[in-house]
Amino acid sequence: MRADVLLVLPVLLPMVTAVSCLLFSKNDTLRRALSLLGSLGLFLATVFLLVTVGKDGILVSHVGGWRAPFGIAFVADPFAAIMVFITGFLGFCVCLYHLGLVEKKDEPAACQTLYHLLLMGICGAFLTGDYFNLYVWFEVLLMASFALLTVENRRPQLEGAIRYVLINLLGSALFLAGAGLLYSVTGTLNMADAALYARATGGGGLMPVILFLFLIAFGTKAAIFPLFFWLPPAYPVAMPSISAIFAGLLTKVGVYAVIRTVTLFLPIELPRTHELLLGLSLLTMITGVLGAAAQSELRRILSFHIISQVGYMIFGLALNTRLAAAGAIFYIIHHIVVKANLFLTAGVVEKLRGTGKLPHLGGIALSHPWLALAFSVAALSLAGLPPLSGFWAKLILVKAAISVENYIAAATALGVGLLTLFSMIKIWGEVFWKEASPSHEPSMSSVGIPNKFAVACAIFLLTLWTVGMGLFADSAMKFSLSVADSLMDPAPYFRAVLGKEVVS
Secondary structure, eight states, X not given: OOHHHHHHXXXXXXXXXXXXXXXXXXXHHHHHHHHHHHHHHHHHHHHHHHHHHHHHOOEEEEGGGOOTTTSOEEEEOHHHHHHHHHXXXXXXXXXXXXXXXXXXXXXOTTHHHHHHHHHHHHHHHHHBXXXXXXXXXXXXXXXXXXXXXXXXXXXXXXXXXXXXXHHHHHHHHHHHXXXXXXXXXXXXXXXXXXXXXXXXXXXXXXXHHHHHHHHHHHHHHHTOXXXXXXXXXXGGGSOHHHHHHIIIIIHHHHHHHHHHHHHHHOSSSOTTHHHHHHXXXXXXXXXXXXXXXXXXXXXXXXXXXXXXXXXXXXXXXXXXXXXXXXXXXXXXHXXXXXXXXXXXXXXXXXHHHSOOBGGGOOOHHHHOHHHHHHHHHHHHHHHTOTTSHHHHHHHHHHHHHHHTTOHHHHHHHXXXXXXXXXXXXXXXXXXXXXXXXXXXXXXXXXXXXXXXXHHHHHHHHHHHHHHHHHXXXXXXXXHHHHHHHHHHOOHHHHHHHHOTTTOO
């Protein structure tokens, strides 16, 4: 299949699915079937894209035949390909879960349309090769996520959404300002072309200001310290399936943009950039995990842990070594699936008990042992216990910190892991292990879950990923190292996007 077709499918398929769901919004059964079929098609397209990139190398599509830097470029290097693949996999699993958990009569008609617009925006952000279109895709996913957050029109959703959209719009405004300055300085918004200019000039003039604006904008979307305060009020109030896709992917778009920008533009003469990122990553870890420890509501605890775990991803970037970069990639791949799975299991718990408040929960381990097992696997992986994926992710990052003799950073990463384990144990004791009061023991069928098999299948697929990634950590690490190599040495990226005649 041609590169231009492969690269456009992850954007085109969600768009076609969204339009189809809109056209058949009055037919609940057909709309939901089209949504599931579209998410499956997206997953298969992303599998094909990942395999093709692994076999043929970086794929580039120049829209309209206008070569970069004059035209719009879609680019799939190993980093973009794996991010799009995980988006397709998680998009399918969450769609399956949603259709199993939510009855037709309870689903807002616009939900499926907005969901696929969100997937389109995420895939577009991962595949774009220029900053203006990254801004466009950011706005697509921001509008879709805001609408999904408020789709049930409940007061807590509206309150959380206001803060969410205001802070993210501020980040978008800073990003747009940075993009404008970048164009005024370099005459281009193509990532590769602008990065080459910055490297050739040593990053003088306005370039430090531009990159600073980019890092603030992307850091806001990634929920890096101190720009994370919009996240905890927003994610827990969304529908369980929506909060799961938010938790898994939205902050990772910001993390992806940070990693992409830093690895393309550096090394240029920006003093202490990595030291700044390291300090922010450690503060992000600590504030996130302490915030989680202070909460008593299930999805709110998990929301604070998103912040904490983003810190580990930036931590790997900040150490600026091949092993650390591979650890960051490994961590992203692990965390997207684990965190989404925790939100999915939390959604089932809330459906069973009618609340997510820990004092009102209990007894799930006896009444639904499969759910307790799935939560345990994801929770222990998040905390970093062997042999699950989270253990290897944390081990790689700690080893990378020790290899550069940054023992304080390594100790902080280990300490945050222990506090994460504390939070997971608290959830286990309150939700699964303690006895439930008689008023909180409805059966799964009595609370209206229309398709228990679909819900269990979605959770099982994500659990299988976590276990498999841990058991086959060597293969996952080899892949992460290959991605890290492509990021640490972007010359092949430059050649693929701009042509060999441009890069000496």
